[in-house]
Structure formats: C-alpha cells, structure tokens
Amino acid sequence: MKILLIGGTGTIGSKVAERLAADHELVVAGHTSGDVQTDITKAEAIQALYKKVGSVDAVTSTTGSAPMQPLDQTTNDHFLEGIKSKMMGQINIALTAMSYLNENGSVTLTSGIMGHDPIPQGAVLSTINNAINGFVIGAYGEFLKKGFRINAVSPALVEDSAETLGDYFPGHSIAAMPDVVNGYVKSLKTNITGQIIDIT
Amino acid sequence: MKILLIGGTGTIGSKVAERLAADHELVVAGHTSGDVQTDITKAEAIQALYKKVGSVDAVTSTTGSAPMQPLDQTTNDHFLEGIKSKMMGQINIALTAMSYLNENGSVTLTSGIMGHDPIPQGAVLSTINNAINGFVIGAYGEFLKKGFRINAVSPALVEDSAETLGDYFPGHSIAAMPDVVNGYVKSLKTNITGQIIDIT
Numbered sequence: 382m383k384i385l386l387i388g389g390t391g392t393i394g395s396k397v398a399e400r401l402a403a404d405h406e407l408v409v410a411g412h413t414s415g416d417v418q419t420d421i422t423k424a425e426a427i428q429a430l431y432k433k434v435g436s437v438d439a440v441t442s443t444t445g446s447a448p449m450q451p452l453d454q455t456t457n458d459h460f461l462e463g464i465k466s467k468m469m470g471q472i473n474i475a476l477t478a479m480s481y482l483n484e485n486g487s488v489t490l491t492s493g494i495m496g497h498d499p500i501p502q503g504a505v506l507s508t509i510n511n512a513i514n515g516f517v518i519g520a521y522g523e524f525l526k527k528g529f530r531i532n533a534v535s536p537a538l539v540e541d542s543a544e545t546l547g548d549y550f551p552g553h554s555i556a557a558m559p560d561v562v563n564g565y566v567k568s569l570k571t572n573i574t575g576q577i578i579d580i581t
Numbered sequence: 582m583k584i585l586l587i588g589g590t591g592t593i594g595s596k597v598a599e600r601l602a603a604d605h606e607l608v609v610a611g612h613t614s615g616d617v618q619t620d621i622t623k624a625e626a627i628q629a630l631y632k633k634v635g636s637v638d639a640v641t642s643t644t645g646s647a648p649m650q651p652l653d654q655t656t657n658d659h660f661l662e663g664i665k666s667k668m669m670g671q672i673n674i675a676l677t678a679m680s681y682l683n684e685n686g687s688v689t690l691t692s693g694i695m696g697h698d699p700i701p702q703g704a705v706l707s708t709i710n711n712a713i714n715g716f717v718i719g720a721y722g723e724f725l726k727k728g729f730r731i732n733a734v735s736p737a738l739v740e741d742s743a744e745t746l747g748d749y750f751p752g753h754s755i756a757a758m759p760d761v762v763n764g765y766v767k768s769l770k771t772n773i774t775g776q777i778i779d780i781t
Contacts, residue, residue, distance in 0.1 A: 424656075424657040451723065452676070452679070452720055452723035452724075453679055453723065453727075455676065456624075456676070457624040457669060457672075457673055457676075460669060460672060461669075464664060464669075468712075469657060469660060469661075469664075472657075472660060472708070473657055476652070476655060476656070476657075479652070479653055495715075495719060496711075496715050496718070497718060499718050499719045499721075499722060501722060501723065503719055504716060504719035504720040504723065505719070506719065507715045507716065507718050507719020507720070508672070508712050508713075508715040508716040508719055509712070509715070510715060511696075511711045511712055511714055511715025511716075511718070512668075512708050512709070512711055512712035512715060513708075514711055515695075515696050515707045515708040515709070515710060515711025515712060516704060516707065516708040516711075518696070518697060518699050518707050518711070519695060519699045519703055519704035519705070519706065519707020519708055520652055520704040520707070521699075522699060522701060523651065523652035523653065523701065523704065524652075527653075
C-alpha cells in the first residue's frame with residue numbers, strides 16, 4: 382500500500398508515520414522537510430506534488446494551521462489565513478487526489494474538536510474544522526461513485542501538544558497519541574466513508 | 582427594535598422582511614435593491630454599510646451564494662467563490678456587527694441543510710454551510726461576553742425555491758416559508774445563543 386502522508390513531519394503526522402512506516406510504502410510530504418516538499422496554501426503546488434509522487438493507494442493529511450486570537454481582534458485576513466492553509470489546503474489535497482488514487486483509494490483529512498467544542502479565541506478554528514467536516518459529508522457520495530472513500534479525523538487536544546497548547550483548552554481532556562493514530566488507521570484500513578472520526 | 586436585514590430582497594429575506602416590517606424599524610440591504618446597497622464579498626463594503634446604517638438592535642443575514650457542480654469538476658476557484666460570498670460575507674457581517682450592536686443585540690446568519698444532509702453536486706455548499714455553523718459555535722462565547730447573541734438558521738429546501746431547485750434535492754421534504762421565517766424570529770426574540778436552528 383503506497384500512502385502519501387502530507388504533514389508527516391508535524392506533531393500528529395510524525396506519529397502516524399511511525400506507525401505506518403514499517404509495513405507500507407510511505408511518502409512523507411512536508412513544507413521544508415520530508416521525502417517531498419509542498420506548499421499546501423497553493424493549489425498548483427499540491428498538483429505538482431501529486432505529479433511528482435504519482436498514483437497512490439491512500440492520502441492522509443495531517444497538515445494546516447489557522448490563527449487564534451480574541452474575536453473582536455479577528456479580521457477577514459485572519460480567516461483567510463486559515464482558509465488558505467488548513468481548510469482549502471486539505472480540500473485541494475482531496476480534490477486533486479481524485480485524479481491520482483488507485484482502485485479503492487481513500488483520503489483522510491484532519492479537522493478538530495473545536496468544530497463542536499469551542500474554546501476562547503478559537504472561532505477561526507471552529508469555523509475551519511467544521512468546514513472540513515462539511516466537505517467530507519458533502520463529498521463522500523461523489524468519492525464513492527469512483528470507488529474511493531473519504532473521512533476526517535477530529536482530534537481533541539492531543540497529548541504531544543498539551544504542554545504548549547493546554548492553556549487554551551481549560552477543562553479539556555487530552556487525547557493519547559496512540560488513540561489519535563488509531564483514527565487515521567481506522568480511516569485507512571476499514572471501509573467507512575463520509576465519517577468524522579472523533580478522538581477524545 | 583431597529584433591524585438590519587442583509588439579503589432582505591431575496592427568496593427567504595423578502596418573507597422575513599414581510600413578517601418583521603409591521604412592528605420593527607427595518608433597514609433592508611440588498612446588492613442592487615433594498616433601502617441600502619452593499620457587496621458582501623468585500624469586507625470594506627460591509628463596513629461601509631454599517632457606517633451608513635449606524636447602530637442597530639439586531640442584524641439578520643439571509644444572503645450569500647455558492648456554486649453547485651459535480652465534484653470532479655470542482656476547483657479551488659469554485660470554493661473561493663462560495664467562501665467570499667456565503668461564508669466570509671456572513672462572517673464579516675457578524676464580525677462588524679460587534680462594533681455596531683446595541684445592548685442585548687443579536688446576529689442571525691443563514692446556513693443550510695446540506696451541512697449534514699448532502700446532495701449530489703453540493704460539496705461546496707456542504708462545506709460552507711458547516712463553516713457558518715462552526716463560526717456560530719466558535720464565536721457565541723465571545724459575543725456573550727459583550728452581551729450579544731448569535732445563531733444560524735439552517736433551512737431545508739425552502740418552499741419558494743422548490744420549483745427551481747427541487748431537482749437537486751431528490752427525496753427531500755420542503756420547508757414551508759412560515760416555518761422558515763419562524764426560525765429567524767426565534768433567533769431574534771428568544772434568548773438562545775450559539776444555536777443552529779434547523780428548519781425542516
């Protein structure tokens with residue numbers, strides 16, 4: 382199974398890579414590191430990435446960011462920053478995958494708990510995480526017609542970010558990294574589609 | 582009660598205007614018609630609209646569009662079209678409202694059923710409707726700190742669009758216009774906040 386893991390050098394992605402590397406042909410894409418480089422904020426860069434990597438059995442995305450700040454200091458530009466990166470970056474990863482997936486191929490994106498469990502200063506991420514979930518819900522039927530699947534993993538605050546980000550998430554329980562990685566493996570290896578896989 | 586109704590000349594907005602006009606000071610904003618004009622795809626045009634209208638007790642948005650086409654013909658640009666209009670148009674309406682709402686003010690946005698009940702060719706709208714819901718969920722806590730409320734009305738296929746759009750929604754029941762209008766009145770006149778008001 383040849384898997385393109387975009388964001389495979391990040392907090393979550395590096396743990397997904399560890400689990401999958403042993404028994405899969407893994408191509409790790411990063412912004413400046415990894416086996417291949419890309420800039421997910423540019424649709425053409427994503428197309429160039431797929432052209433370089435060629436056909437794959439699965440694409441897993443653990444990439445993208447969005448800014449956090451108080452809502453009354455949040456502007457259109459803050460939203461556009463998150464839209465270009467975590468939202469459209471991942472949606473373009475999925476759209477382009479439709480031309481490069483092998484039979485029974487799958488796409489797994491990453492959203493996050495803030496879409497339904499908000500925190501102060503998190504409105505941009507609540508918006509964008511829910512947009513990614515909405516894309517999965519809206520797109521899975523047309524993936525299915527080509528024999529492809531698509532899901533999103535929606536993790537809570539993850540263990541490996543708890544030290545740096547924990548203060549943003551008062552009262553939130555922490556998702557253990559092996560459970561987070563399980564979400565990606567479940568999307569890859571079962572037959573589910575159109576699902577938001579909550580990891581708490 | 583002074584209400585700014587943005588999109589008040591459209592299919593849903595005109596029925597909301599009819600209901601509210603009798604006993605409220607209603608300012609209807611449209612793209613080319615209405616009491617005042619604006620272009621919701623430009624954050625500066627929305628700011629100019631509020632500057633012209635001044636402080637208000639409530640803002641209701643029934644505006645914005647997004648393209649529909651098969652997913653394998655859908656590009657980054659199709660998404661950006663919907664993002665600029667229905668998604669960021671409405672989010673900018675809400676962000677700017679924070680500086681113009683009177684005490685106990687409220688904002689009501691419009692999303693739609695496709696966020697959780699997808700139809701063929703509707704992936705952009707599923708994405709954008711869910712983004713709007715995510716914004717409401719992410720933002721309501723910070724609205725609350727200023728004494729403001731925010732909700733979204735999420736209608737099914739509405740009665741007045743059934744003839745033109747019905748073929749896109751096979752097997753979908755139709756929401757009666759009085760029920761749709763009720764959603765906006767409920768958001769305006771009750772004390773709920775952070776809610777997605779489903780109208781089926």
